[in-house]
Amino acid sequence: MEKSFAETTGRIFDIQRFSIHDGPGIRTIVFLKGCRLRCRWCCNPESQDYAIQEMIDKNGKITVTGRDVTAGEVMETVLRDSTYYRRSGGGLTLSGGEMLCQPDFAKALLMLGVDSDISTAVETTSFASFDTIEQLLPYIDHYLMDIKHINSEKHKAFTGQSNELILENAAKIAKRAAHMVVRVPVIPGFNDTPAEISAIAQFAAGLHNVHELHLLPYHRLGQDKYTMLGRTYTLPDILPPDKAQMETLVLEAQKSGLSVQIGG
Amino acid sequence: MAFKDYNCEKTGRITRLIEHLYVDMPHVEADRGVLITESYRETEGEPVIARRAKAFRHILENIPIVIRPEELIVGSSTVHPRSCQVFPEYSFEWLEAEFDTMEHREADPFCIDEDTKKKLHEAYQYWKGRTTSELATDYMAPEARLAMEHNFFTPGNYFYNGVGHVCVDYEKVLKIGYRGIIKEATEELAKCRVSDPDYARRHHFLNAVIMSCQAVIDYAHRYAALALKQAAECADSARKEELTRIAHNCENVPENGARSFYEACQSFWFVQQLMQMESSGHSISPGRFDQYMYPFFKKDLENGKITPDFAQELIDCIWVKLNDLNKIRDVASAKGFAGYSLFQNLIAGGQNTEGLDATNDLSFMCMQASLHTRLPAPSLSIRVWNGSPQQLLLKAAEVTRTGIGLPAYYNDEVIIPALLSRGLTMEDARDYCIIGCVEPQKAAKTDGWHDAAFFNMCRPLEMVFTNGVDDGVQVGPRTGDVSSFATFEDFCNAYRTQMNYFIGLMVNADNAIDVAHAERCPLPFESSMVDDCIARGKSVQEGGAIYNFTGPQGFGIANIADSMFAIRELVFKSHKYTLKDFKEALADNYGEGSTPSDEDVVKLTAIVAEKMKENGLTPTAADIETICRTIKAENPGGNSKYKALREDILSLPKYGNDVPEVDSLAREMAYTYTRPLQTFKNPRGGIFQAGLYPVSANVPLGAQTGATPDGRLAHKPVADGVSPSAGNDTHGPTAAANSVSKLDHYIASNGTLYNMKFHPSALSGRQGLNNFVALVRSYFDQKGSHMQFNVVSRETLLDAQKHPENYKSLVVRVAGYSALFTTLSRSLQDDIINRTEQGGF
Incomplete structure (x- = not known):
């Protein structure tokens, strides 16, 4: 049985070791390729399309993004840092893209993580059928769920999808997850007013057993990659929120009773 | 818990002491060079160990002494702050050759005035043919000299300077003073029989030890007298009281055992300073300061004689003093050791001789002193083992986060077995300290020749x-x-x-x-504080130490x-x-x-010209020019x-x-x-x-x-x-x-x-510190021995924008996103620089 998990194939575009902002401790993030949302601020635009793509940098150098791998191969890299996980309480984090777009592969990776006794985490939009999510929950220690906006129309305008399924899933997941954290990318012009953040915080506080809210300030670090993919970055003029603004939003969100922090 | 982090505030005095230290460029001063030459001229033909002791005494009796404004711990080797004396007995020709360039050289420049040049030039007339470096050159095999000329290795450090690289028995001086050491030497002397086969060496050596220790006692008394004089002249009553206290301290230590923590600090300092007056060897390392100073702190604290705040201020004063010492190196070595560093390594934490954790209040106060002073010295180190308290490592991580490059982390789990494999006893191996950069030794028993x-x-x-x-x-x-x-x-x-x-x-x-x-250059003062020199009746340099290495x-x-x-x-x-x-x-x-350097072009041209002469041709100026051009264009x-x-x-x-x-x-x-x-x-x-x-x-x-x-x-x-x-x-x-x-x-x-570069965002918040400690512990679990960190500063990032070729692997991590800094566009780089300024999100 175990052998078949190791042989499960999937498509990733990166493995990042020594990640310290996505779940507890020192972690290795596996970025799965493909996502059903098209968030306009996405810092990993190469994650969105499932297809393997070429990226051309300003010097004309071509790199291929995306490769097909087995879960076993991925784990070989992930487990190289086992000592660090043991010392820090860290482990494997699945991110994307959206790991729920490759549920079999995600499940294989999570089960192999559990087998190796390392902590498992996912970063997800939860935009998938609850059945798909439910079968993964037993293998996830930390469920980091993005909630970007409470207003469905605005959500659709900026991410390409409405938010009903997401919010519905949030309630169900909260009841079953071992540990759930709600994360909000704070995007100027989209959701960075106190009222919008407050609405998300109120929603999160109403979820079963959810106590933590992370506000992730917008950054432009992925901007160059749009050009490299031959795409246009549609948020060229917005600036990252400054520290003072972030602190105001934290104070606002704290009114919900949640523990709120800046960054993951 | 057996220890406490008092987290004391920095006092205004410390800020001002540091300002004073950096008001001026370092100077080269002539006094030691002149005094040792005077003494050597008078002792021609006597046994070398006696000449060394007499020279040391002559220097300490006559070298100018100063108390800097607001100092609580006194003892300065030079009149100008951060300046240096010279040591012609090791080598001098390079220094004289650099008299006119040292002020403007790139690495570690020094001022030297005309009067100093003149005095030193005069003194140097004596030393031709009498230095350690000249004798060493004579002793080397020709093929070894050839290999050095061709840059396979360089023993430059000890070739031109004293050896240093030692941690002496501070504990002994704190406990029994030099009076106690003189007593030990006197007792050994009494055991000597004139018929003993090694009578001549032993007898002269022990007398040299006694003379050197007495010279140090007398030097401290000079300071006592100076402090009293200044106290009498002082209008400010608070400072008057301080100076009187300083005088009392110097009356008692390092002659006798220290009676208080304050005296222990002063006694420590005279040892540290004067070790660097006897010889030009660097890496004179205080070692396990938190261990040998602790009994004095504990006693004073229990008896209500000291507050943690004052103890912290005294430690901070020592930290500043460690930066008052300096050394001039030749232009090439200065590049190799850039940063005026004397590598005075001071280590906190770790196990005791029984294998139990030895962390105490002073371990934390040492970290705090580095947070307060943010100076290059001491080279602060921390010993880490599986039983190290997390609290101590988190405190160390806080110091790392400041970006001063300190402390360095050392792994007991590797170093103790490594030392055992070199013949140390279990007790001695567990009690190791670090010398200089990264070199482990058992203090007070070792001549490690580590560098x-x-x-x-x-x-x-x-x-x-x-x-x-x-x-x-x-x-x-x-x-x-x-x-x-x-x-x-x-x-x-x-x-x-x-x-x-x-x-x-x-x-x-x-x-x-x-x-x-x-x-x-046997060193009787150093040898008085390294076992088993007194019992063996020979200096450290002649093999008097219990453990001897070359590293x-x-x-x-x-x-x-x-x-x-x-x-x-x-x-x-x-x-x-x-x-x-x-x-x-x-x-x-x-x-x-x-593109051969100009120096190489000159060298190669000379070789070609020499070959031409060997073949009976006399190269003309035009020939030389052609050769130069050919070499350049080759x-x-x-x-x-x-x-x-x-x-x-x-x-x-x-x-x-x-x-x-x-x-x-x-x-x-x-x-x-x-x-x-x-x-x-x-x-x-x-x-x-x-x-x-x-x-x-x-x-x-x-x-x-x-x-x-x-x-x-x-x-x-x-x-x-x-x-x-x-x-x-x-x-x-x-x-x-x-x-x-x-x-x-x-x-x-x-x-x-092992040097690792870090962006401060990786260390932000409590979680950042915990992850950092986990990183250190994990490297050590896998049996790495040492780790130090350069936290990437805003300045570094600005430099990386200017010179991307030097920073190809510089990874910045911000909120779950990581990128190679140099691949980002300019505006995004600016974003990151701004984030660094804010301490990272």
Whole structure:
């Protein structure tokens, strides 16, 4: 049985070791390729399309993004840092893209993580059928769920999808997850007013057993990659929120009773 | 819990003491140089150990003394702050040659006034033919001197200076004072019978110890008198009281045992200062300060005689004083040791002799003092083991986060067994401290000769390609035409042959210097505080210490590992290139051409002119000009075939990325240095042991190294310590640390040095500190020995914008996103710089 998990194939575009902002401790993030949302601020635009793509940098150098791998191969890299996980309480984090777009592969990776006794985490939009999510929950220690906006129309305008399924899933997941954290990318012009953040915080506080809210300030670090993919970055003029603004939003969100922090 | 972090505030005094320290450029002062010469002129023909003691006494009786404004701990070796005395008994010619350039040199400049130049010039007339460096040169084998001329290794440090690199018995001085040590020596003297075979040596040695200790007592009394005088003249009543207290302290210590923590601090300081007056050796390391000072702190605290705040201020004062000492080095060494550093290593935490954790209040106060002063000295270190309290490591991480590059972290779990394997007892091994950069020893019992030479592991590899010929001279063994090697093993064996040969020559050079120090500069004051000199009746330099080592360090592991991997892959596996291709490409600097330095052009021109004269031709000025031009134009570069070879090399996996095939080669190649070296013995009855660290010598010595098969271009820096080549570790800190931990750190018992760069966002918040500590502990779980961190500052990032080629592997991580800094566009780089300013999100 175990052998078949190791042989499960999937498509990733990166493995990042020594990640310290996505779940507890020192972690290795596996970025799965493909996502059903098209968030306009996405810092990993190469994650969105499932297809393997070429990226051309300003010097004309071509790199291929995306490769097909087995879960076993991925784990070989992930487990190289086992000592660090043991010392820090860290482990494997699945991110994307959206790991729920490759549920079999995600499940294989999570089960192999559990087998190796390392902590498992996912970063997800939860935009998938609850059945798909439910079968993964037993293998996830930390469920980091993005909630970007409470207003469905605005959500659709900026991410390409409405938010009903997401919010519905949030309630169900909260009841079953071992540990759930709600994360909000704070995007100027989209959701960075106190009222919008407050609405998300109120929603999160109403979820079963959810106590933590992370506000992730917008950054432009992925901007160059749009050009490299031959795409246009549609948020060229917005600036990252400054520290003072972030602190105001934290104070606002704290009114919900949640523990709120800046960054993951 | 047995310890407490008082987290005391910094006082205004400390700020002002630091300001005073940096008001002016460092000066060279003449007093010591003049005084030692006066004394030596008077003692001509006497036993050397007696001459040393008399000279030391003459210096301490006459050298100017000053108390700097607001000081609580007194004792300054120079009138100007941060200045230096000179030590002509070791060498002087380089200094005189640099009189007119030292003020404007790039690394560690010093002022020297005309009067000082004149006095020193006069003193130097005496020293011709009398220095340790001249005697050492006479003792060296000609082939060893040749290898030094060709830059295979440099024993420069002890060749031109005292040895230092010791941690003496501070504890003993604090407890019984020099009066107590004089008593011990007197008792030994009483045991001497005139008929004993070693009577002459023993008798003179013990008298020299007594004279030196008395000289130090008298020196402290000079300070007591000065403080009293200043107190009498002082209008400010608070300062008057301070000066009176200082006078009382100096009356009692270091003559007698310290009666209070304050006296212990003053006593400590005189030892630390005057060790650096007796000899120019650096790395005089305070060692386990938190351990030997603690009983005094505890007693005063329990009796209500001291507050933690005042104790902290005294410790801070010592930290400032450590930066008041300085040393001038020759221009080349100054580059290797850049930053005026004296490497006074002070270590906190770790196990006691019984193997229990020894962390105490002072361990935290040492960290706090570095947070307060943020100065380069002391080189603060921390001992880490499986039982180290997390709280201590978190405090250390806080210091790391400031970006001052301190503390360095050391692993008891590797160092203790490593020292056991070198013959230390379990108790002594557990009680180790660190000397200088990274070198472990048992304090008060060891003459470690820890920094005996820099050995450039890349140079013997060059000789494999040239069959032992360098610049037209046969300096190495003939290992055969490189094109003739049929297997990778043949190639490696040729490298081993070259290594063994040059390691032997380095041993020859070190031992020659060692003997020269014993004969010309035995040190009675140092020997009074190192066991078992008094009982054995001989100085440290003659083998009086219980443990004796010589520890020269190799560097360039990463270059050798990557070079060997490239050759194995491209020549013996894929057969894409031949060794001849490599040979030609290296000679051609991979088609990049080589621009010989002006110095090289002059040197080569001189050689050619000499050859012409040998053949009966007299070169004219026009000939010389032509030769110069030819040499300059000899290698224009541009061969694209070699550029392609280099591209192929650069695309191969490199050491520092957790790639098992490369890392295992690194381990093997480190053994080509560490294993042969430990078979050699030194004249003090000890053995050689390898270190793997370069201080900052990898830059200047790299400049003397041709292109290497890892794709490194000629004259570029060689890799630093056991760290991956700059820019080659692109898979993050855990992958790099995993690679480095694959080396055998136990056999490199003279220390290994691993430098890691960090962006402050990785250390932000409590979670950042915890993760940082986990990173250190994990590297240590995998049996790495040492780790230090450069937290990337805003300035670094600005420099990376200007010089991206130097920062190819600089990874910045912000909120779950990481990127190679230099690949980002300018505006995004600015974003990150702004985030760094804010302390990171």
